[in-house]
Amino acid sequence: xxxxxxxxxxxxxxxxxxxxxxxxxxxxxxxxxxxxxxxxxxxxxxxxxxxxxxxxxxxxxxxxxxxxxxxxxxxxxxxxxxxxxxxxxxxxxxxxxxxxxxxxxxxxxxxxxxxxxxxxxxxxxxxxxxxxxxxxxxxxxxxxxxxxxxxxxxxxxxxxxxxxxxxxxxx
Amino acid sequence: xxxxxxxxxxxxxxxxxxxxxxxxxxxxxxxxxxxxxxxxxxxxxxxxxxxxxxxxxxxxxxxxxxxxxxxxxxxxxxxxxxxxxxxxxxxxxxxxxxxx
Numbered sequence: 001x002x003x004x005x006x007x008x009x010x011x012x013x014x015x016x017x018x019x020x021x022x023x024x025x026x027x028x029x030x031x032x033x034x035x036x037x038x039x040x041x042x043x044x045x046x047x048x049x050x051x052x053x054x055x056x057x058x059x060x061x062x063x064x065x066x067x068x069x070x071x072x073x074x075x076x077x078x079x080x081x082x083x084x085x086x087x088x089x090x091x092x093x094x095x096x097x098x099x100x101x102x103x104x105x106x107x108x109x110x111x112x113x114x115x116x117x118x119x120x121x122x123x124x125x126x127x128x129x130x131x132x133x134x135x136x137x138x139x140x141x142x143x144x145x146x147x148x149x150x151x152x153x154x155x156x157x158x159x160x161x162x163x164x165x166x167x168x169x170x171x
Numbered sequence: 172x173x174x175x176x177x178x179x180x181x182x183x184x185x186x187x188x189x190x191x192x193x194x195x196x197x198x199x200x201x202x203x204x205x206x207x208x209x210x211x212x213x214x215x216x217x218x219x220x221x222x223x224x225x226x227x228x229x230x231x232x233x234x235x236x237x238x239x240x241x242x243x244x245x246x247x248x249x250x251x252x253x254x255x256x257x258x259x260x261x262x263x264x265x266x267x268x269x270x271x
Contacts, residue, residue: 116175
């Protein structure tokens with residue numbers, strides 16, 4: 001019962017934040033509602049028994065990535081967006097299309113709801129091994145090569161960001 | 172006990188809102204934020220299925236998605252800064268020529 005109440009509360013906050021992201025016209029308001037979505041998603045991860053992912057969600061997404069977004073919005077002094085002909089066409093054609101797509105997905109998932117079963121709080125806790133320990137075991141044994149490749153990817157991304165954002169005179 | 176399908180439906184709704192924000196918004200930074208919203212929705216599906224199968228691999232994939240999203244955000248925002256320097260605008264409808 002408590003689990004359902006918590007899920008509905010945080011799910012509603014998530015969806016409300018996402019709707020606010022679409023509705024707001026100033027990018028800083030959209031960025032702050034995206035922080036709300038990410039924060040409540042972290043709590044939903046906790047309900048699913050993924051403590052490490054919840055912590056990383058708050059630290060990396062709500063912390064690092066969104067600070068980067070807010071920093072760029074303020075650096076570029078972005079004002080309220082202007083609506084153009086293109087956005088009206090996108091609303092007219094894209095809106096119903098997205099609604100139909102969502103309806104089909106929701107209908108399919110709910111029709112096969114019995115096969116998926118349910119989620120219990122604490123069902124992910126294995127005997128004598130916590131969540132972070134298990135992820136570390138997987139990450140540094142089975143997924144060692146992808147892990148190292150992502151570290152190279154981040155290095156390349158940092159260098160690319162510096163090169164792209166540098167002024168032309170200084171390059 | 173919450174049915175797993177509720178989590179999948181929440182994920183689908185968030186993904187759809189991300190798509191609609193991507194289509195409707197005209198500010199390039201907000202479009203970029205809607206991509207992050209879609210990545211978050213997919214992460215929720217990953218974690219929900221990791222719980223369903225009692226395998227931690229799904230959570231490791233979420234970790235990788237977050238790492239790639241962080242790298243993507245850094246490069247994307249650098250590109251946005253470069254575009255703003257060249258065009259003096261953030262509206263994607265005004266960024267419609269390859270050359271200046």
